[in-house]
Amino acid sequence: MPGLAQSLLRLAGLDWPAPDYTTLCPRQKSLLVGLGGRPSAGGLHLLVDSTGIKMIGEGEWKARKHDVSYRRQWRKVHISIDAETFDVRAIAVMSNAVGDGQTLPDLLAQIHEDETIVTVGGDGAYDTSGCHAAIDARGSDPVIPVRRNGKAWTEYGLGVQARNETLRVMKRLGRAIWKKWSGYHRRSLVETKMHCFKLLGQHVAAHTFEGQVTELKVRATILNRSSQIGIPNIIRIA
Numbered sequence: 200m201p202g203l204a205q206s207l208l209r210l211a212g213l214d215w216p217a218p219d220y221t222t223l224c225p226r227q228k229s230l231l232v233g234l235g236g237r238p239s240a241g242g243l244h245l246l247v248d249s250t251g252i253k254m255i256g257e258g259e260w261k262a263r264k265h266d267v268s269y270r271r272q273w274r275k276v277h278i279s280i281d282a283e284t285f286d287v288r289a290i291a292v293m294s295n296a297v298g299d300g301q302t303l304p305d306l307l308a309q310i311h312e313d314e315t316i317v318t319v320g321g322d323g324a325y326d327t328s329g330c331h332a333a334i335d336a337r338g339s340d341p342v343i344p345v346r347r348n349g350k351a352w353t354e355y356g357l358g359v360q361a362r363n364e365t366l367r368v369m370k371r372l373g374r375a376i377w378k379k380w381s382g383y384h385r386r387s388l389v390e391t392k393m394h395c396f397k398l399l400g401q402h403v404a405a406h407t408f409e410g411q412v413t414e415l416k417v418r419a420t421i422l423n424r425s426s427q428i429g430i431p432n433i434i435r436i437a
Contacts, residue, residue, distance in 0.1 A: 228409040232416040235423045236286035242317035244282040246389035247306060247325065249298075250300050252276055252415065253402040274403060274417055277302045277311075278396065280389050282320075283425050287392065287419040293410045300327035307333050318342050320386050331358025342381050347371055394423055 203218040251273040273295040278287050289309035291302045303325055310316060319334045320342035326349065334341045335358035345366045352359045369377045378384060399418045404412045 205363065217401065224405075224410070227405060227413050228407060230413050232413055234287055234290065234416065234419055235427075236288040237284050237414075237427065238311075238314055239281060239283065242315045243288070243310065244317050244385070245279045245288065245307075245310070245319045246280045246282050246386055246392050247277065247299075247303060247319065247321040248386070248389040249277040249302070250393050250397060251318055252297060252397070252400075254411070261292055274411055274415070276396070277306060278389070278393065278419065279306045279319075280392050282385050282388055285388065285392060285430065286423050289421050292415050299324040300330050303330045304333035307337055310337075312413060318382075320383060321391075322386065323347075326362070327351070328358070329358065331362045332356060334358055335361065341365070342383050342386075344374065344378065392422065 201217045201219050201223070208215050208217060222254065250379055252275075254272045254274055275293045275295050275297060277293065277299065279289045279292040289306040291305050291309075293302060299321070303319075303321070305314070307319070316334075316337045316339040318340045319337075321330075322331075323344050323346045325343045326340075326346045330343070331341055341358070341361055343365070348374050349366060351363045365377070368380075372380070396418060399421065403414050405411045406413045
């Protein structure tokens with residue numbers, strides 16, 4: 200990376216020095232990265248998803264060099280995007296042992312309290328009491344399908360009524376009609392954004408957890424800058 204930066208500086212006609220790796224590595228751990236997402240004007244429609252990013256290091260080298268097997272390690276990246284602007288509004292990096300439902304409250308907490316969240320859309324992995332409670336606490340509506348063979352919740356709490364109402368509608372109309380009626384299929388937008396995220400790299404280069412978090416946040420910032428420059432207008436042709 201320092202060599203690439205120095206090459207770009209030369210192409211720009213600048214004589215600035217490029218910092219070396221030993222300078223960048225320690226500072227990467229404490230670097231504060233702002234995502235730069237644009238606030239919504241008429242209410243935020245959040246879409247959430249997650250993916251795994253591979254960690255490489257000594258373990259991967261040993262597997263190739265000595266043909267030994269080991270348990271692969273991943274960093275799980277959770278993002279939420281604005282369905283209107285496609286900006287990444289929140290990101291969380293966890294180990295592969297942390298489930299999707301455990302991370303949603305953290306994603307919602309990253310959205311400023313003054314900004315209205317209208318809906319939160321995700322797949323069945325977010326059909327948990329913790330997720331529905333966090334969504335209800337923000338005054339939002341969940342667009343989350345009840346898991347197959349899911350039962351009505353009998354306990355009282357935040358989000359229980361909305362979740363049970365979704366279950367009732369799905370039983371009455373069917374899953375396919377509910378998904379079309381509720382706008383669930385907009386979730387494909389966050390899947391597309393996640394694909395773009397992985398195009399920036401299938402693995403992380405940093406060796407420390409703090410550095411990996413910074414590296415992945417920088418990727419999200421790059422995607423936001425790109426979408427803010429301009430996105431294509433897609434017209435459906437029947």
